[in-house]
Amino acid sequence: MGVLRTNVPRLIDHNERRELLAEATWRVIVRDGVAGASVRTIAAEAGQSTGSLRHIFPTHAELLAFALKLVIERATARVAALPPRPTAVETVQEVAAELLPLDRDRRAEMEVYLALFTAANADPKLRVPRDEAHLRMREGARWMIAQLDNGADLAPGTDRELEAARLHALIDGLAAHLIYEGAAADPSWARRVLARHIGSLAG
Amino acid sequence: MGVLRTNVPRLIDHNERRELLAEATWRVIVRDGVAGASVRTIAAEAGQSTGSLRHIFPTHAELLAFALKLVIERATARVAALPPRPTAVETVQEVAAELLPLDRDRRAEMEVYLALFTAANADPKLRVPRDEAHLRMREGARWMIAQLDNGADLAPGTDRELEAARLHALIDGLAAHLIYEGAAADPSWARRVLARHIGSLAG
Numbered sequence: 299m300g301v302l303r304t305n306v307p308r309l310i311d312h313n314e315r316r317e318l319l320a321e322a323t324w325r326v327i328v329r330d331g332v333a334g335a336s337v338r339t340i341a342a343e344a345g346q347s348t349g350s351l352r353h354i355f356p357t358h359a360e361l362l363a364f365a366l367k368l369v370i371e372r373a374t375a376r377v378a379a380l381p382p383r384p385t386a387v388e389t390v391q392e393v394a395a396e397l398l399p400l401d402r403d404r405r406a407e408m409e410v411y412l413a414l415f416t417a418a419n420a421d422p423k424l425r426v427p428r429d430e431a432h433l434r435m436r437e438g439a440r441w442m443i444a445q446l447d448n449g450a451d452l453a454p455g456t457d458r459e460l461e462a463a464r465l466h467a468l469i470d471g472l473a474a475h476l477i478y479e480g481a482a483a484d485p486s487w488a489r490r491v492l493a494r495h496i497g498s499l500a501g
Numbered sequence: 502m503g504v505l506r507t508n509v510p511r512l513i514d515h516n517e518r519r520e521l522l523a524e525a526t527w528r529v530i531v532r533d534g535v536a537g538a539s540v541r542t543i544a545a546e547a548g549q550s551t552g553s554l555r556h557i558f559p560t561h562a563e564l565l566a567f568a569l570k571l572v573i574e575r576a577t578a579r580v581a582a583l584p585p586r587p588t589a590v591e592t593v594q595e596v597a598a599e600l601l602p603l604d605r606d607r608r609a610e611m612e613v614y615l616a617l618f619t620a621a622n623a624d625p626k627l628r629v630p631r632d633e634a635h636l637r638m639r640e641g642a643r644w645m646i647a648q649l650d651n652g653a654d655l656a657p658g659t660d661r662e663l664e665a666a667r668l669h670a671l672i673d674g675l676a677a678h679l680i681y682e683g684a685a686a687d688p689s690w691a692r693r694v695l696a697r698h699i700g701s702l703a704g
Contacts (some may be wrong), residue, residue, distance in 0.1 A: 306561075306695065330623055335531030409622060416619040419612060420533055432681060457697075463678075464694045468667065477622065478635060491667045492658075498701060 316354055316364060317342050321366040328409050335362065335427045359423035366414045366427045369407045370434055373397060377438070386451050387496055390442045394492050397438065397469055400485050408473050439466035446499055453501025463500065468495055519557055519567065522547050526568040531612050538565065562626035569630045570619045572610045573637055576600060580641070589654050590699055593645045597695050600641065600672055602679045603688050611676050642669035649702055656704025662704065671698055 322344035327335045337358055341351040355361035377396050382483040399408035411431065418424035439462040446452040452461075472488045479485070525547035530538045540561055546552040558564035580599050586592040602611035614634065623628035642665040649655040655664075675691045682688070 301510070325589055334623065415677070416616055419616070420537065428681075432678075435637070448537030460693060460697060462691070463690060464671065464698060467678055467694065468692075469674070470672050470677055471670030471672070474618070474673055474677070475635075475670055478618070478631075487663070487666060489669075490663060491670065494663060495667060498704075501701075 311485070312354075317368065319346070319351060319354060319361065320365045320368045323361055324369075324406055324410050327365070327413050328406050337361070357423070359421060362414055362417070362424060363427035365410055366424075366431055369411050369425060370431050372407065373404075374434070386445045386448055390445050390496050391489075391493055393438070393442060394465070394469060394496065395489055398473055398485070398488055399491075400488070402481065405477065405481055408477055412474060435470070436462065436466050439463070439469070442496075443499075446496070451500050453499065456499070456501075465495070468492075507643070509602060515557075520571065522554060522557060522564065523568045523571045526564055527572075527609055527613050530568070530616050532608050540564070541662070552697055560626065564619070565617055565627060566630035568613055569627075569634055572614050573634050575610065576607075577637070589648045589651055593648050593699050594692075594696055596641070596645060597699065598692055600638070601676050601691055601695075602686070603691070605684065608680065608684055611680055615677060615680060637683070638673070639665065639669050642666070642672070645699075646702075649699070654703050656702065659702070659704075671695075 319340065323335060323340050326340050326343050330339065335358075337351055338353075340361065341348045344351070351361070355364065359454070360380055373396065377393055380389075380392055380396065383392055384403050395403075399405040414424060415428055415431075418428035442465060443452065443456075443462045447456070447458060452458075468491075472491060476483075476485050476488055522543065526543050529543050529546050533542065537638070538561075540554055540558075541551050543564065544551045547554070556563070576599070580596055583592075583595055583599065586595060599607075602608040608621065613650060617627060618631055618634075621631035643661070645668060646655065646659075646661050646665045650661060655661075671694075675694060679686075679688050679691055
């Protein structure tokens, strides 16, 4: 057994390998776009054989879907780890800002998210993970509006579902514009837009 | 000359051919995504030879850039043709709605716009037309905020540039969500969000 073990490459944990491949996928998509994210390119980026990648993700769509799922999981974990804030308005502003590409990691995630969001229009196999991602964002927007509905921070009689749809569209639009402006641009204007928007909901 | 003419295929006007090719490009992108919009596929869709297409658009990026320019020109022409409205709020609501994919033609245009917007992140040659399109939309948002700044429809002391950025992000986010929801969904919620947003600017 001891002799055999030294001749056998270390078996990487299945989940660990999936995550390594997903990270390689992100790097390739950010660099080459979804069109350039072929199984071969991604395998080369991950330092693995194409066959090994196909063993983990039988189809290209499965690999892209997994990368998108990881983006959502990471964003959710970051929001859950935010320290408590003294007011609902500050809490909501911090949560909303966490969903914007305001630093390098969040930019990469958002570029993947936007690229896959668009790719799903043409590829039905990407629609289930895209739909899940969209729904999670909408639920986040509903949660933010509910936090503000405390008798002070949301105007009486507000249509909460309409406000959640408006906040969701605004966040996705701001995210797209920040990606558009590039990593070198100052993103602080988007925080000011969010603060103005959330502050205006009290009416 | 008369004999020659009957043997020579009718020479399509250069501009007419460019527009026919751009329309074929839109159909292919809407059907197959930007990744599927190869010169060969587009030539087949337009019923022309690949060589003929390369004569008009030497590079793929030039063809995509032209398709995007046409989208912007058409949207601009539609806005310019809108009938006059009695109030600034109604005018701005109609202009903003014209920029959303609320019917079949505008959906196709917006799918092209979003696909090329994303593709430009990976392809530098698409960035100049993308930047022009983004700037035109921002100028439209500035114009709308300026229309509302009439002493009644925009709160005193409003930061107009910040509000233009907010309206622009909201419109782009709503457009992406309408594309996401599909042609079969009722898009009237997006009009209600716009009405709520524009109405709220009076403070």
